[in-house]
Amino acid sequence: MNDFHPFGWYAAKMAPHLPKKAFQPVKSRLFGGLAYFLLVTGGILAVSLLSLHPIWNLLISVVLGFSFAALGFLGHEILHGTVVKTPWLRDLLGAIAFWPLCTGPKLWRKWHNATHHVHTQHEEKDPDAWPSMEQLAKSRLLRWVYRIPFPIRAFFAFSSLSVMFTVHSIRMLFSFFRDFRWKNRAVVLLQFFLPWMTWLGLLWLIGWEKWWFAFLLPLLIANMIVMGYISTNHRLNPLVPVNDPLANSLSVTVPKWVDVLHFNFSYHTEHHLFPAMSSKYYPLVKKHIKQMWPDRYHEMPMKKALAALWKTPRVYYEHSELIEPKQGHVYGTLGNGLDPNEIVHRELKQDAQALLTTRQEEWKKASGVGKV
Template sequence: MKDLHSFGWYAARIAPHMPKKAFKPVPGRLFGGLAYLLICIAGLLTIGLFHLHPLFYLLIAIVLGTSFAAMGFLGHEILHGTVVRKAWLRDLLGAIAFWPLTTGPKLWRKWHNLTHHVHTQDHEKDPDSWPTLEKLSKSKFLRWVYRLPISVRAFSSFASLTVTFTLHSAKMFVTYIKEFKPRKQPEVWLQFILPWVSWIGLLIWIGPLKWFFAFLLPLLIANFIVMLYISTNHRLNPLVPVNDPLANSLTVTVPKWVDVLHFNFSYHTEHHLFPGMSSKYYPLVKFHIKRMWPERYHEMSISRAVVALWKTPRVYYHQNELIDPREGHVYGSLGNGLEPKDIQFRKIEADKLISEKSK
C-alpha cells in the first residue's frame, strides 16, 4: 500500500486552486429538490385519488422511486451544510429530503458526518465498513452466510440492496440513540418515528394495494438506487489505518444526465476530500486530483464497479485483501492488486485459513 495521507493533507493542496465560491453554500440546489418534491406529491395524490390501471400505478411507482432516491442524494448534500448553513433550516430541509427514506437528520449527521467520514474504512470505528476474517470467525450468522457459494451470496447481496438502506438506518438508530444527550434523544426519536407515522397513515387512507405502489415499491426502488452507489463507494477499497480518501474511496462514472439528476453523487472520492463543499464543484476537484495524484486516484464506470462487486467477496483479509473463506480464494483490493478488467485470485491452504481464524 502506498504511503497514506489524511483527507486534510490532500484538501490543503487542492484548496488554493479552487475558486472562493466553491467554499460557499449553493442554495440554488434546492430548485432541483423542489422539482422532485412536487413530482412526489403529484404521484402520491394521483395514486391516492384516482382509480387507474395497475400498469399506470407501476409507472408512477418507478418515477416515485427514482425521485425518492434523488431527494436522498440532495438530503445528503444539505446535511453536510453545503446548501444552507443555518442549522435549523439545514435540518428541516434535510428531514424533508430524507422523509421518503425514513432517516432523521440528527441521526444521519451523527452516523454519516461525524462517524463514517471521520473513520472511513476503519474496521472498528466505521459503521459502514465490512467485516474482517477475524470478525467473521466470531459470528455464527456470518459463518453460515459464507458457507454459501459466492454466486449465491452475490445474488442475495444484490437482491438485498432493495432493503439495505432502510434496515441499516434502523440499525444505526439503535446503535447511536444512547450517544445523544438525554435532552436531545426525544427529538431524535421524533425524527425516526414521524416519517413512519405518515407512511402508515397513508396506508390507512388509500389501502394496501395503492400503498404498495405509492410507497413500498418506490421505497424498494430508492433503496436499490441509493445502495448501488453506496456499494461502490468503499467496498472494493482496502481497510486503512489512515483516513486517506484516495486509498479508501472510489469515484464511479455515470452519464452526465444521471449526474445532473443525482446531484453529482457519483463523485465520492471528491466528497471525502471536501465534504463541506457543494457537489456542484466536484468535477473541478476531480480535475485537480488527477493532475496531482493520477496514480493514486480510483475511478471506473458504475457498471464495471458493480461487476467487480459481484465477482469478489466482502470479507477483509489482512486489511488490504478480500477473501472467500469457503474456497480460500484471496482477491486484491483497489490499489492492492485488484484489476477490475481481469479479476484474479490466489488460493491459500485450508489449514492456514483455520489457523488465522483462531488467532
Template structure:
C-alpha cells in the same frame, strides 16, 4: 501500500486551485429538491385519486422511487451544510429530503458526518465498513452465510440492496441512540417515528394496494438506487490506518444527465476530501486530483464497479485483500492487485494460523 495522507492533507493542496465560490453554500440546489417533491406529491395524488391499470401504477411507482432516491442525495448534501448554513434550516430541509428514506437528520449527522467521514474504512469505528476475517471467525451467522455458494450470496446481496439502506439506518439508530445527550434523545426518536407515522397514515388513507405502489415499491426502488452508489463507494477499496480518500474511496462514472439528476453523488473520492463543499464543484476537484495524483485516483464506470462487487467477497483479510474464507480464495482490493477487467483469486498468501482456523470453522469445529 503507498504512503497515506489524510483528507485534510489533500484538501490543503487542492484548495488554492479552486475558486472562492466553491467553499460557499449553494442554496439554488433546493430548486431541484422542490421539483422532486412536486413530482412525488403529483404521483401520490395520481395513484390516490384515479383508478388505472396496475402497469401504469408501476410506472408511476418507478418515478416516485427515483425521486425518493434523488431527494436522499440532496438531503445528504444539505446535512453537510453545503446548501444552507443555518443549523435549524439545515436540519428542517434535511429532514424533509430524507423523509421518504425514514432517516432523521440528527442520526444521519452522527452516523455519516461525524463517524463514517472521520473513520472511513476503519474496521472498528466506521459503521459502514464490512467485516474482517477476525469478525467472521466470531460470527456464526457470517460463517453460515459464507458456506453458501458465491453466486447465491452475490444474487442475494444485490437483491437485498432494495432493503439495505432502510435496514442499515435502523441498525445505526440502535447503535447510536444512547450516545446522544439524554436531552436530545427524544428529538432523535421523533425524527425516526414521524416519517413512519406519515407512511403508515398514507396506508390507511389509500388502502393497501395503492399504498404498495405509492410508497412501498418506491421505497424499494430508492433503496436500490441509493445502495447502488453506496455499495461502490468503498467496498472494493482496502481498509486503511490513515483516512486517505485516494486509497479508501472510489468515484464511479455515470452519464452526465444522471449526475445532474443525482446531484453529482457519483463523485465520492472528491466528497471525502471536501465533505463541506457543494457537489456542484466536484468536477473541478476531480480535474486537479487527476492532474497531480493520477496513479492514486480510483474511478470506473458504475457498471464495472457493480460487476466487480458481484465477483468478489466482502470479508477483509489483513486490510488490503478480500477473502472467501470457506474456499480460502483471496482477491486484491483497489490499489492492491485488483484488476476489475480480469478478476482472479489466489490462495497462497493465507498465514498458517488462518489456514488452521478457516479449515476448523469450515468443518464446524469450535475454535
C-alpha cells in the same frame, strides 16, 4: 499503496487551486429539491385519488422511486451544510429530503458525518465498513452466512440492495442511540418515527394495493438506486489505518444527465476530500486530483464497479485483500492488485477454515471468552 495521507493533507494542497465560491453554500440546489418534492406529491396523489390502470401506477412508482433516491442525495448534501448553513433550517430541509427514506437528520449527521467520514474504512470505527477475518471469527451469524456458496450469496447480496439502506438505517439507530445525550434521544426517536407514521397513515387511508405503488415499491426502487452508489463507494477499497480518501474511496462514472438528476453523487472520492463543499464543484475537484495524483485516484464506470462487486467477496483479509472464507480464494482491492477488467484470485497457502479457527481462538484468548 502504503504511503497514506489524511484527507486534510490533500485538501490543503488542492484548496489554493479552487475558486473561493466553491466553499460557499449553493442555495440553488433547492430548486432541484422543489422539483422532486412536487413530483413526489403529485405522484402520490395520482395513485391515491385516481383509479389508474396498474401499468400507469407502475410507471408512476418508478418515477417516485427515482425521486425518493434523488431527494436522499440532496438530503445528504443539505446535512453536510453545503446548501444552507443555518442549523435549524439545514435540519428541517434535510428531514424533508430524507422523509421518503425514513432517516432522521440528527441520526444521519452522527452516523454519516461525524463517524463514517472521520473513520472511513477503519476496521472497527467505520459503521459502514465490511467485516475482516477477525470480525468474522467473532460472529456466529457471519460465519453461518459465509458458509453459503459464493454465487448464491452474491445473488442474495445484490437482491438485498432493495432494502439495505432502510435496514442499515434502523441498525444505526440502535447502534448510536446511547451516544446521544438524554435530551436529544427523544428528538432522534421523533425524527425516526414521524416519517414511518406518515407512510403507515397513508396505508390506512388508501389501502394495500395503492400503498404498494405509492410508497413501498418506490422505496424498494430508491433503496436499489441509493445502494447502487453506496455499495461501490468503498467496498472494493482496502481497510486503511489512515483516513486517506484516495486509498479508501472510489468515484464511479455515469452519464452526465444522471449526474445532473443525482446531484453529482457519483463523485465520491471528491466528496470525502471536501465534504463541506457543494457537489456542484466536484467535477473541478476531480480535474485537479487527476492532475496532481493521477496514479492514486480510483474511478470506473458504475456498471464495471457493480460487476466487480458481484465477482468478489466482502470479507477483508489482512486489510488490503478480500477473501472467500470457505474456499480460501483471495482477491486484491483497488490499489492492491485488483484489476476490474480481469478479476482473478490466488489460493491461500494455508487452509481457510483452519485460519478462521485460529482467528477464533486468538479472539477468545484475547477477550477471555470461556474463562471461569
